[in-house]
Amino acid sequence: MLDDLKDGLRAALDKFIRRGGIDEQALKEFIVDLQRVLLKSDVNVKLVLEFSKKIEERLKSEGTLPGISLKEMAVKAVYDEMTELLGGDFKLSLGPKNLIMLVGIQGSGKTTFSVKLGKYLAAKGFKVGIIGADIYRPGALEQLQSFASRAGINVYGDPKKDPIKIVKEGLQEFKDRNAIIIDTAGRHKDESSLMQEVKKLEEEVKPTLTLLVVDATIGQQAFNQAKAFSDTVEVGGLVITKLDGSAKGGGALAAAAATGAKVYFISNGERIGDIEEFSPKHFVSRLLGIGDLEMLLDKVKEAEIKVSEKEAKKIMKGRMDFEDFLAQIEQMEKIGPLEKIVDMLPAPFNVNKKEIDKAKVQLKKWKAIIHSMNITERRNPKIINTPRLRRIAAGSGTSEKDVRDLIDALNKGKLMAKAARRMNVPFGASP
Ligand SMILES: Nc1nc2c(ncn2[C@@H]2O[C@H](COP(=O)(O)OP(=O)(O)OP(=O)(O)O)[C@@H](O)[C@H]2O)c(=O)[nH]1
Ligand SMILES: [Mg+2]
Structure with a gap:
């Protein structure tokens, strides 16, 4: 399809x-x-x-x-x-008692669909009956009966009577059913007499839902067809048929939606089981293969970076310590490669690939250094004197200069935060 x-x-x-x-x-x-x-x-x-x-x-x-x-x-x-x-996104909702009238032009697939829908609803537990109200098409009732009998669904019809009378008698016949489907005629001498009959039926039998059946092969013309019917009767939803054989199906579906009507069902073949309740969400997922x-x-x-207010205030006040610093590095690593984070930054922070590579090496080093610090040192970097510096460098496999650079970076970050606060510019969570 x-x-x-x-x-x-x-x-x-x-x-x-x-x-x-x-x-x-x-x-x-x-x-x-x-x-x-x-x-x-x-x-x-x-x-x-x-x-x-x-x-x-x-x-x-x-x-x-x-x-x-x-x-x-x-x-x-x-x-x-x-x-x-x-x-x-939408879903068809049915009531405890449903009278569903199918309308549409000649050959759109009403009769076929009436049986498909009947079978579909029966499988959902509804008690179904179909009324054949097409008295114009030769052999219409036989076509309906033969198809419906294959699905085990009862049909009421009498081609010698007028459509309104047939429906009323059918309703009597099926008074114990809770899903009655009316198959109407599509064959008329012209469009206006078809519309007139549909309107009269609507007034007389008061369906709970009128579904317009549209052939997908007409593509975007579905818009005009849906509008013409909507101007005459209250179209509660659409059925798009023959999606199996049509290259124009997408156009028909989009055109139908553009009228504001909901496409409740699609049909994609001539067999009774070729019916599907339509959901744009599922349909598109399948189309795109997601x-x-x-x-x-x-x-x-998840990717939307969330900095808590408390965290932000701490940074703004220039009170960031190595615990915060490490948490930030880890958060950055969690959300994605550095290149992508840098991509998101506004222009002055954008750096080239060489700088990113350098930054990556540095971040790795910094992480190792912070991991070599004890918790007191992380929370209070001021206490890091030369012996501590040596110990941390040895423990992280880095040099004393590397450790000093990191302490500098933290101080710079603080300075930046302070400067930003003074200038009243927002200062993000990035180190
Ligand atoms: N390939 C394909 N053929 C379909 C589909 N639905 C209906 N048809 C065929 O389309 C033709 C017309 O279908 P009908 O159900 O008789 O159409 P109708 O609206 O009742 O036509 P009228 O009674 O003349 O107004 C038949 O040959 C169906 O088998 C479909 O989803 N796919
Ligand atoms: Mg028919």
């Missing part, structure tokens, strides 16, 4: 990821690739532009977060915006 869309999206993502860092050119190409894939699926141009603009803006403004790969950032942006494009998106989202949240 929707293989072109799936393959296209994944290929665009893969290509972008393989490029490495986000530069203007890579981002531009990624956006163009996404647009091309969606347009090929017949998603409306305006929707495509809106969608890609949002992704571009997100990737530009968010950049990379520590501990989260570029792949995850791009996947998440595409995931979020695709889900939104398909209508966000197994556990929740995990990914958690990772995004």
Whole structure:
């Protein structure tokens, strides 16, 4: 189902990821690739532009977060915006007694879907009956009966009566059932007489839910079809059929969502079991091949560096000791490689690769040195005299100069914090 869309999206993502860092050119190409894939699926141009603009803006403004790969950032942006494009998150809720009327133009798949839905609801424990209210299509009732009998579902119909009468009699016949489905006609001499009949039925039989059945092969035209029906009857939700054979399915789904209607079901084949309750979230996860998106989202949240107020105040007051320093180094290591952290810093703090490598070596050394200090020394660095300095250097496999440099760095950090406080500029947790 929707293989072109799936393959296209994944290929665009893969290509972008393989490029490495986000530069203007890579981002531009990624956006163009996404647009091309969606347009090929017949998603409306305006929707495509809106969608890609949002992704571009997100990737530009968010950049990379520590501990989260570029792949995850791009996947998440595409995931979020695709889900939104398909209508966000929702779930169909049914009542204790349901009268579901299926409407739609000729050949959209109403009759087939009435049986699929019947079987689906029966499996959920509903007592189901289908009323065949199509008196125009030759052999409509036979088609319905033969399909329904394969699913073991009862059908009521009488082609010699008018649709309203049939439904009323059917309701009587199925008065002990709690899920009654009405299959209506799609074949009329013109669209307005079809709309009139649907409206009359709605007024007379008062369905609890009217589902509009739309054929996916019409692509973005689904928008106009959904609007035409919504202007006439209260469409409670949509069913998109024939997603198995349509290259335009993505366009149909997006167009349906753009009308504000919810796509509750999709159908992807001619067999009774080819029905699926539609959830944009799950659908998009599957499309992008993300197994556990929740995990990914958690990772995004965790990566947001949290400095407690107490901690921040201590640093601002210039009272940082080696315990804090070590905790900061460890926190930094936990959230991701130094390159990524440095990437997040505002321009004046940005350093080149050589400096990062140097900093890495230094951080490693510093950690070893702090680990060689005892707790009193860590909390009160002032007491570190020459004999202590020698002991710490020997214990950490470093030189006395290295230890002195670290003490200097701590003092500098303090000075910076003090200076920042005097200038009233925010001073982050980085050493
Ligand atoms: N491949 C595929 N074919 C489908 C699907 N749903 C329906 N069809 C086929 O589409 C054709 C029309 O389906 P129907 O259920 O008769 O459509 P209808 O809306 O009742 O048509 P009218 O009664 O003429 O208004 C049939 O040949 C179905 O087998 C689907 O999801 N996938
Ligand atoms: Mg039919």
